[in-house]
Amino acid sequence: MSKKITVSKAIREGLLEEMRRDDKMFIMGEDMAVMGNVFAITTGFLDEFGPNRVIDTPISEEGFLGMAVGAAMRGMHPCVELMYDDFVTVCADPLFNQAAKLKYMSGGQCSIPLVLRMPMGSGRRNAGQHSQSLEGMVCHFPGLKVVAPCSAADAKGLIKSALRDPDPVVVFEHKLLYAKKEEIPEDEDYLVPIGKANVKREGKDLTIITWSREVNFSMEAAEKLAAEGIDVEVLDLRTLVPIDWEAIKASIAKTHNAIIVSEEVKRGSYAGEISAQIAEELFDELDAPVERVCGLNIVSPFSPVLEDQNFPHPDDIVKAVKRVLNK
Amino acid sequence: MSKKITVSKAIREGLLEEMRRDDKMFIMGEDMAVMGNVFAITTGFLDEFGPNRVIDTPISEEGFLGMAVGAAMRGMHPCVELMYDDFVTVCADPLFNQAAKLKYMSGGQCSIPLVLRMPMGSGRRNAGQHSQSLEGMVCHFPGLKVVAPCSAADAKGLIKSALRDPDPVVVFEHKLLYAKKEEIPEDEDYLVPIGKANVKREGKDLTIITWSREVNFSMEAAEKLAAEGIDVEVLDLRTLVPIDWEAIKASIAKTHNAIIVSEEVKRGSYAGEISAQIAEELFDELDAPVERVCGLNIVSPFSPVLEDQNFPHPDDIVKAVKRVLNK
Amino acid sequence: MATKKKNEKYSKEMLLDFYRTMVRIRTFEEHAAECFTKGMLAGNIHLSIGQEAAEAGAFAAIQPQDYFTSTHRGHGHVIARGGDPKRAMAELFGKKTGYCKGKGGSMHIADMGKMNHLGANGIVGAGQGISAGSALASKIMGDNSVTVGCFGDSSTNEGTFHENLNMAATWKLPLVWFIENNCYGVSTEIHRVTNTPDLASRAAAYDVPFAVVDGTDPVAVYEAMTTAMDHARSGKGPYVVEAKVYRYQGHYCGDPAVYRPAEYMENALANDAIEKLGKKLMDMGIKEAELEEIKSAAQAEMDEAVKFADESPYPDPSEVTDDMYTADNERCVAR
């Protein structure tokens, strides 16, 4: 049994179901209560759960994320939204020095069951401070788990898993996916496990390793390539930490070629991390260099003609695949 | 003509000479004026330049780094110190969303000639919030230049170049280098150009790409390896952005093998970025996989027996070299 | 009544200037909104309609040598400062002729050369540090300029408010913070997330003087800002002015603002600054035709701005990597 809903609706359902089953969970962020979120993720929540569990914050990100850490240490399950992932700069300490570290530094005395949702991604003409894809930065801090779903079903399933996870989980939600309508299972307890990649498309010539919105672009590229007789596998990581290394290994062992596609600034990207791991461990499997298809090493520009050059489109992926395969 | 001084003294000289030649320059940070810095980098500066140009701040990192950005936009040359690079989490916005971006976002209207000095690195038993090596995170943000010297001469020469550079430059200074005494040229105008690597040791079997304190460990490893007949080249990057790609290329074209050594958390490290670039562009030059020798994917532990496992020692480097060379 | 008497201190010309600026701001915003609705613009825009009097009054107190920072809701500041509506509109369109060559857009207009405009900013609160830093630069260089940080009510809950005002107070920086309090940060009514009736009153925690004024009265704002600027310029340190204003539209253009009670807009319209000042001017003997003339001149001016923006070329795609670095741009961007 399945139904068709938007990605934002799917996230909403995931949050709603977990709010109902877990009375330690609460939601906190800017415009989450009275407005029900700028992307309508939490409309109606305030009425159902009241102001103690659905909290409109002032614009004080470092403050309220710090509070979420403290509440999590006390056994609550805070689900915090940062309006855009770009704003992680104003609350980096509670995330990177507190949520990520306090379990370890206390010798394992506490868990920090905190979920931080961060809308991300470019393409909305929001310019340089509202368009970044900062998953690479977050993945660099041990102590955090990181997921980045591309579909309605994964978004719901992963957010539910994140909310049940005892560790801090950062959820990257691409803003341009929110309005996408997709099939999703009816099952109330539909979970997507953290740490499990998804072979979106099987193929034998090359593996495209990707996540979030670029999965869709990679699928488009795969169709185009198929028309030219090139058969690529699209591996949607879904979770970035812990990475599903077995899935990457299995796929590359089959295809012997890989590219990594993400919207990140290329320099210092998580795409680079994956490439380095492949170099370290699967070197002998490779027939050709691993390429990355990422954003440029620039600030995200506002003007559409400029911004469109700053994240990978299906044609960029097609070109990279052909380059790697020498076709 | 040369003299022997500590790295901290060399940095002090660099700052002092530039303060004397550039009256737009000022120094700002915690305990920089009356105390002359916790590592004695600025003793005497307050007396010579007065409180307008050597400023003790309150513990308000986001505030004073934001002010430095504003002052730089007005044509001043602020040199800011963050007491430890770990605290970049409490001032990430002025660095990543402002200093790095405002030139581009304004269509090039301004330069931000800001220098941010950040002591970094582990080994001082300072535990998880005072021991990180966060250069990878900083390199991920376009708009910043990044240097990480390993010697007294480079520290002085690079800091002077940084202070004369029109762009924001982040200087990573390893705390355990400060007390090292080394030869340094007497020349008042000794500059080390930003963007130029240094072949610390020539070799033909493998290239160790590294920076900061790990250069010294790599040199030690190279000695040990030489005794076993393995001849490695040690390439000290010195500057991380812009990276000296020509130097990397030339070295690998000669040795056909490489490892990258840094103190960073391995996952998402800049070491990974370099490995990915090598995979992309020098794949055909390589005889063996590129390994990274980095920190573990953990929070830096306090206890010496634990901390010592969390950054690469010469023996770890020796082992990695042998693994790559199959010896 | 009191207000009326006070206004008699000011010449008709000055009040007409306020009126003209206010009308020009509103007309610019209405044009921008129309372009947005028609899909001519990319991204979002945040409009200053309802805040015109505060902006006109405040900027009349700012000297040419002074500097300022702005926010995501920054078009009004550009107009009030005497910026070029053509280049502003072109920036909203993402055109090469825009203030930032199309790289910044509505939220990032800056004009460091002519306007001493240190930039609108997409990060709430970021202008607090930048404005304080500009004031620090003035203090170090010993010039005679004051920096004005303009921002909204809700940005006062960012930690930078506290950090930067404390430093500015301690170091007696020539800084004025101008808060346009429209009572909302997106959907969140400010009094649901703060504990005091006013925001400027927080300045007392740092022994900084402040004023709270009716932001629908340009004269009241002008007077408060003049006091503030004089204070800051004379070396006495920062000053905070809060102007109570209305934000007619929702947060961004197109936001239906259903989160807001109906009375908010009723009050807003009952206090419409342009209407109020128009009436006052007519009481003072200005002909309605003269006011209409101002309005139609603004219409023509903004029609022209839209035309200019619309007809301007987009940046060349090759410009995408320009302007990242002042030195060694190519290498820094390459890898």
Place this chain on the structure above:
Amino acid sequence: MATKKKNEKYSKEMLLDFYRTMVRIRTFEEHAAECFTKGMLAGNIHLSIGQEAAEAGAFAAIQPQDYFTSTHRGHGHVIARGGDPKRAMAELFGKKTGYCKGKGGSMHIADMGKMNHLGANGIVGAGQGISAGSALASKIMGDNSVTVGCFGDSSTNEGTFHENLNMAATWKLPLVWFIENNCYGVSTEIHRVTNTPDLASRAAAYDVPFAVVDGTDPVAVYEAMTTAMDHARSGKGPYVVEAKVYRYQGHYCGDPAVYRPAEYMENALANDAIEKLGKKLMDMGIKEAELEEIKSAAQAEMDEAVKFADESPYPDPSEVTDDMYTADNERCVAR
């Protein structure tokens, strides 16, 4: 005089308890300092000598069900809360028997089970958010506990002070902030970087009540903290207490503190809290021998703690990757 009268309200037993706690804190610190000087410890330590009375007084007002956060200068809080000096000392030594199994060290002692100690913290100001969050948890869960955030004067200049106090005030959280004002952040005298004589007075900006007390008088601190705790527990929201104290040593153990004028230490010694309270107790009829007995008991206890720490094993190197994640630790750490 006034103080003396006030003290008569309190039993000898209570004052002796303060005295005992104060002596134990000082003795712990002296032992830690000696171990540091001898090179038995790794890293830095920050001592609470001079702040004992404030800590003893404050923690006497805190109930078992209450929570607290601490800072880099946190040993005294552990002792005052009734923590185990053995495990605390072992943590300073980086031993497996330490509160954090040697993973945290001096700056990170926590004891979430017994002491409700949510952790010392190496990031100045971080405890402000964590303590407020713990108070939020109490409010949501409806339990009867108050959370006390302990921190130093200079941490009040971090933006989190403003952000979290504003939220705590608005949401009426059961939160008390306890500022130990020793006038210095490392070398920086607080009045060189703030504009007001007191710091707690900033609470007024959020309509939060506050008190400023003599931190060398445990009774004064106890009374202020009792008022604060009652206020917070009764649902009226946060309260800020500032205790003026002295930091005898420099910032960290071994810092010669040359940046400090000589009068600072003269005043400190003239106001030594242990001496003052000892005199008072003797005035009340306590024998000197009894006080000496307390001191030698503390010596023995802390000797024992050092011995325990010294003889405890280091963690096994294999533990280095343990405790990073609660679920799936191995995979998350592997790559």
